[in-house]
Amino acid sequence: MPKDTQSDTPVLDAVLNHVDISDDARKMLKAPKRRLEVSVPIRRDDGTLAVFRGWRVQYNDVLGPTKGGIRFHPGVNLDEVTELARWMTIKCALMDLPFGGAKGGVQVDPKELSRQEVERVARSFVREIADVIGPDSDIPAPDVNTNGRVMGWMVDEYAKITRAHHPAVITGKPLPLGGSEGRVAATGQGALYVLQEWAERADKSPEDVTVAVQGFGNAGAHFAMLAHEAGFRIVAVSDSGGAIYAPDGLDPAPLHEEKQKGTDLDQIYSEGSVKDSADHEELDPEALLELEVDVLALAALQDAVTSDNVRDLNASVILEIANGPVSPDADAALEDAGVAVLPDVLANAGGVTVSYYEWVQGRTGERWDADTVKDRLKNRFDRVTPDVFDRAEQDDTSLRHAAYALAVERIAAAIESRGDSCYFND
Numbered sequence: 001m002p003k004d005t006q007s008d009t010p011v012l013d014a015v016l017n018h019v020d021i022s023d024d025a026r027k028m029l030k031a032p033k034r035r036l037e038v039s040v041p042i043r044r045d046d047g048t049l050a051v052f053r054g055w056r057v058q059y060n061d062v063l064g065p066t067k068g069g070i071r072f073h074p075g076v077n078l079d080e081v082t083e084l085a086r087w088m089t090i091k092c093a094l095m096d097l098p099f100g101g102a103k104g105g106v107q108v109d110p111k112e113l114s115r116q117e118v119e120r121v122a123r124s125f126v127r128e129i130a131d132v133i134g135p136d137s138d139i140p141a142p143d144v145n146t147n148g149r150v151m152g153w154m155v156d157e158y159a160k161i162t163r164a165h166h167p168a169v170i171t172g173k174p175l176p177l178g179g180s181e182g183r184v185a186a187t188g189q190g191a192l193y194v195l196q197e198w199a200e201r202a203d204k205s206p207e208d209v210t211v212a213v214q215g216f217g218n219a220g221a222h223f224a225m226l227a228h229e230a231g232f233r234i235v236a237v238s239d240s241g242g243a244i245y246a247p248d249g250l251d252p253a254p255l256h257e258e259k260q261k262g263t264d265l266d267q268i269y270s271e272g273s274v275k276d277s278a279d280h281e282e283l284d285p286e287a288l289l290e291l292e293v294d295v296l297a298l299a300a301l302q303d304a305v306t307s308d309n310v311r312d313l314n315a316s317v318i319l320e321i322a323n324g325p326v327s328p329d330a331d332a333a334l335e336d337a338g339v340a341v342l343p344d345v346l347a348n349a350g351g352v353t354v355s356y357y358e359w360v361q362g363r364t365g366e367r368w369d370a371d372t373v374k375d376r377l378k379n380r381f382d383r384v385t386p387d388v389f390d391r392a393e394q395d396d397t398s399l400r401h402a403a404y405a406l407a408v409e410r411i412a413a414a415i416e417s418r419g420d421s422c423y424f425n426d
Contacts, residue, residue, distance in 0.1 A: 010328050012086070015404040018395075024420040025412035029089075032082055033066075033100075034058040038128035040106050042120035052121065056104040056129045058138055059085035062414045065136055066102035067092055067352060069143025069172075070154075072121065076105035080302075087323060088352070091345045093407035095384055097356045102138050104129065110145050122150050123157040130161045135168035135363065141355050142172040144301070147218070148184070152177045168362030171355035180358035182373035183351075188222030189374070190350020191321045192230060193381040194342050195295065198317060201389060206231030210293040212315070213237045214285070216252075216259070216274050219321050219348065220299030224252035232295075236288050240300075241273025243288045244280040290314060298325035305330045313339070320344035335398050343400035345407070346388055353380055 016026050040052040055078050058066040068088040081103045089101025106125055110118045132138055142151055155170040155177060167178030175181070182189070199209060211232050213224045216239040228234050233249040239259075244250070255274050289296065289309060296315035298304050302324040305313065310330040318326060318334060318341045326334065326341060334341055357373055360366075368376075392402035 011331075011400060011404055012090075012408075015401055015408055018401075019405050019408055019412070021408065021412035022416050022420040025408075025415040028060065028062070028415055029408065029411060032057055032059045032085060033061060034132065035078065035082060036129065036132055037078060038125070040108075040121060040124045040128060042117060042124050044117060045114050052106050052108045054104070054106040054125050054128060055081045056132060056138070056140075057081045057085040057102060058132070059101045059103075060089045060411065061100035062411055062418075063093060063100050064098035065100065065134075066138045067097070067099035067141070067355065068102035068104065069141045070104040070106070070125070070146055070150075071143035072106050072108050072110040072118075072145040072150075074107060074109040076107045081105050084323060087345060089411070090404055090407040091349050091352060093410045094345055094388075094403050095349045095353050095380060096410065097353065099139075099352070099356065102140075103143075104140060105143070118150070119153050122146075122153040126154045126157040127161065130158060133158070133169060135166055135359070139168070139355070139359060140170050141352070148172055148174045148179060151179075166362075168359050171358040171362075172351075173358070178358075178362050180354055180361055180373060181368060181370040182377065183354045183358055184218065185222040185226065186354035186377060187219040187321065187348050187351035188224075188226055189377060190353065190381055191219070191223045191297070191299075191319060191347045192226045193350070193378060194347045194385055195227065195232070195297075195319055196230065197381075197385045197389060198340065198342060204294070207233065209233065209295060210235050210249075211295045211297055212288050212291050212293045213252075213297045213299060214288055214304060214325075215239065215298065215300030215322060216255070217299065219351070220297065221252060221256045221259075223297060223299060223321055225256060228252055235293060236283060236291055237274050238283070238285045238288045238300075239274050243283040243285045244274050245283040245288070245291070246280045250280055295319055298322055300325065303327050305334075307333065310334060315339065317342065320347050323348065331398075331400065341398065341400060343398075343403050346385065346399070346403050349384075350377060350381070353377055 036056045038054045040054045042050055044050050084103035085101050092099040151170050151173045158169050173179035209232050211234050213220050216237050224234050236245045290312045292314040295317045297319040299321035304325040306327040307329045310333045320343055323344050388403045392399045
């Protein structure tokens, strides 16, 4: 979890000082609209009462209802949730979605709880935040250590509280409860589209590009499988249990299938690891970061690369699939070294984009097939991703600064359209 609770503030400050926007917009982008802290009580299986801390932060809603995930993790805190809500504000604006940014979390290690206890945490948290969420106000989704099953419990609890069916209040749900085709793989799919844009502009053929993937959870695993199908050479993957290495390339699909055995019906979280594969060389997880590869995909947690290890990296390109996997000081060092960073606010935006499609389907009662969702997602990335690369070239700046600039300008335009200081002071 991040030590620097304002880790993207230097980027935001630099962009706010660079773009031509009103002072009103600058002020509104510097502070969250609402920060809610709640207690999350549950009855443990042994009859004792446990009370966890939880938060929901709604950062900015000038473009529409706020949108953002809910994570269950022992390191969750208010500053982290605020930071993530700010990132979601930028991400939604960059992807031109009718959403603002939000985030939520409960300070708990769900892997130390039973299945019934995890369900109680999910339902208890929804009861505590029910007054501030809704299809027209704030729409949660899955994040770290939450998934479709957890979202299903949450949307069911919200229906009980409101005594009405609201499929659009939460996204990332199971399909039978109003989820969307393509949502599970969406984050990895979007990351692949961004990588393909980089490869095309760098005149690289996929089969000539080696990729190491740190983090083989939902986003990292689906990215690895999709990238492999697209011809990229996946040479290493890791998860919390270990890492494996195959210099000639490996097929991530069997690894994912083996790791996910039992999760659909018997348990919530996978207990397997990629290192359980007997077909590949086992690797120290830290050594994966130091491999000489073309692309290092960071799909684990925040601050995977910091000033402590950034000089050990040997990749030409960093693909940020997790939120904030590169710390600000490490980001500056990579920029100085000429290493391209494909930023998280673009690279992992596939998840929130398909969440938007799920929200639309929930409000209209429609059901889109997988091909329709994938086509819409690709069209969105085909429009946004070139804009980011072009803006970086135009401004002679990093892709991260370019992405922030485009997002900030969209938010500022909405703020200024309602009247700003210049208008009211004539």
